[in-house]
Amino acid sequence: MCHYNKDWENKYSWITKANVHTRAYCKICRNELAVAEGLKGVNQHASTKKHKEAESAQAKSQRMDSFFTPKGSAQSEKVSLAELADIFHSVKHHISYLAQDCSLNVRKQTITDSEIVKQMTGGRTKCTAIVNQVLYPYSMELVLEDLKEVMPFFRRY
Template identity: 70%
Template sequence: MTVAYDGVKTLTQHATLKKHKDSASAAALSQRMNSFFTPKGSAQSGKVSIVELVELYHSIKHHISYVAQDCSLKVLKQVITDSEIVKQMTGGHTKCTALINQVLYPYSMDLVQEGLKNEVPFSNAIDAAYKGNRKFFPVEIQYFSPKDGICHKILDFYEDSFEDSRPIKEKL
């Protein structure tokens, strides 16, 4: 459409076309992009983050895979349609990995360090577990806490193809 010669007449004619009217009605029915996002730092954003972390912690505690966790979140969104918090939750593999590595894991290590602050006696253990042709080693620490009793915590979980005691000793 060029308005160089007819100016307002061209604009008026364009406004009466079916294509323009369809586009205008579609735009009126569409949600704006900012309706899908919560402003950073808002109270709503904090609530969404807390619920996402709790949901992820629950999945980890019960050994639920990322795929199953993401699927259950999709079901929640379909079932609980009146909650703004549930509508804004996301739980893809990349986000779950980031939350575990940058939030939950550091926090759990802080809890272990807090439990060991008073120079309590502890022991550590390591064992090997096979999954297919891969060999994994969980590193565990056990200590006594007056508040919680005997505590078993996983410090690390690494993969190594050697069964020799030297690499295990070096890792510990």
């Protein structure tokens, strides 16, 4: 009787060790397979219809990672700055959140060569959150700083 061999992971990226030492786990099929006969059991599993179909579907579909920018990356920073500037512009010119969302959708359809525009989001909920949690507090800080420097209506004793 054979046991799971860690070296198989070098040849088959879809295999990992299961809880029992005589079994392996297929990441593609999300199923355990017997390795009592060694590599023969792994090869038999790889040739099954279920595994081949799952492998084909995985190759054709996009990974979820492709839809998101890693947090803290340079690209993520650029996207955040673009979103913030866009929302600030909308607030400054009294553009509604609904119109802001619509204009962003138009930009995404017309400016197709920009990775930053492709990743921007600006729905009503996000716009509201950015205005209330970022732009408003920062603008209040600026106003208070200006008032501390120039207080014509207070007398200092």
